[in-house]
Amino acid sequence: MDKYIIVGLGVFGRSLAKNLIQKGTEVIVIDKEMDLVEEVRDIVTYAVCMDSTDEKALDALGLRDVDVGIVCIGEDFEANLLTSVLLKHKGVKKVISRASDPLHIKIFKAVGIHQIVTPGVEAAEKLAYSLVHKSLLDISYISETTAAAKISVPPSFAGKTLGKLNLRARFGINVVAIHRMIETVGKDGPVLQEKVISNIPGADTVIDASDILVVIGETDNLDKVMKSL
């Protein structure tokens, strides 16, 4: 298993540390706030309270054994950049940095950071998209231009087969799954539960008015569908 070092224990860094530990990996964490270090000390392999931009302190950690370093410092870009470059120069095999705007991404790329993550930016895009498209229940980007979306069924689709609706030819999107709310009886009475009734449904599958469709397509085409609903 790979060895990881995580710098910065904000929400993103803490969650990442917990997730990696759960998957059975070795995780060293660094933060300059003692409170944050104490909070995760018992669950990680090794927790250090230090300034990650201090080159000598970093040397003492023996970074040559570390496979992946993830710099999760959020608002202080200078500290993030300095730490990222130091990890790279000290021999960490892969350095991933958290960026918050397009200029930071350009700078990270210019100094040779291997991978850049933008948690806040991505989540904001997704939320804005789902807020303005009311029939959209959720959207996940598969690439910059392709996405999977969960949409509620528009009234005009109800009772028709996928073959008749012909969404692929009309909108360039594919229905890859149908979720249906099913009423089941639990110990406290009937409960509504979402159930996948079909993965990759066929042309003869009939859509129900209360179904949720999982569709895949280019975001432009998804936009068109949602505007027409």
Next chain:
Amino acid sequence: MDKYIIVGLGVFGRSLAKNLIQKGTEVIVIDKEMDLVEEVRDIVTYAVCMDSTDEKALDALGLRDVDVGIVCIGEDFEANLLTSVLLKHKGVKKVISRASDPLHIKIFKAVGIHQIVTPGVEAAEKLAYSLVHKSLLDISYISETTAAAKISVPPSFAGKTLGKLNLRARFGINVVAIHRMIETVGKDGPVLQEKVISNIPGADTVIDASDILVVIGETDNLDKVMKSL
């Protein structure tokens, strides 16, 4: 178009404001840091520097007209909770709050917050998953248990048809798209470009060793596939 109010101009709040404005909506932003307010003043409908937990100051904004309030305050949970509850009581029709851990989610639900977003937590889950599964290039969750993943083709798949590989029966996953790297000649010589060669490929589609497969399935099944690669 709906009217939005965004409280907290960190990375997530700023990105959200920009995205909503781009989609042609009316956006009011609030932060207690003047620098952050100034940064977005020219692009939003109305920018206010104030403490969002100050009930009288909030009253002066006329919140009854606002359709959606999104509280993006990151690390200060108390300020986030107070603001969220105030927006709800002042007549904002839908209140969305940013949460950073499971306990916060429970509290937001208990006070009747309509929607909860967890940008850092979701991004961390996704990154941890892709770090431990090397053949996984990207993953997008469609629901809690279903995801779309981009995976590189394992050597054993190359040259075979999808029909022969029979991934649906063997692993319970469906290949919904195939991306292939294509070499094109630009003005500076040959460039590798990713191109979608097939959406919903058929049983007779032959997989190339350098293809990228977009697959959909339950996360447990995706785990199994990736472990077997």
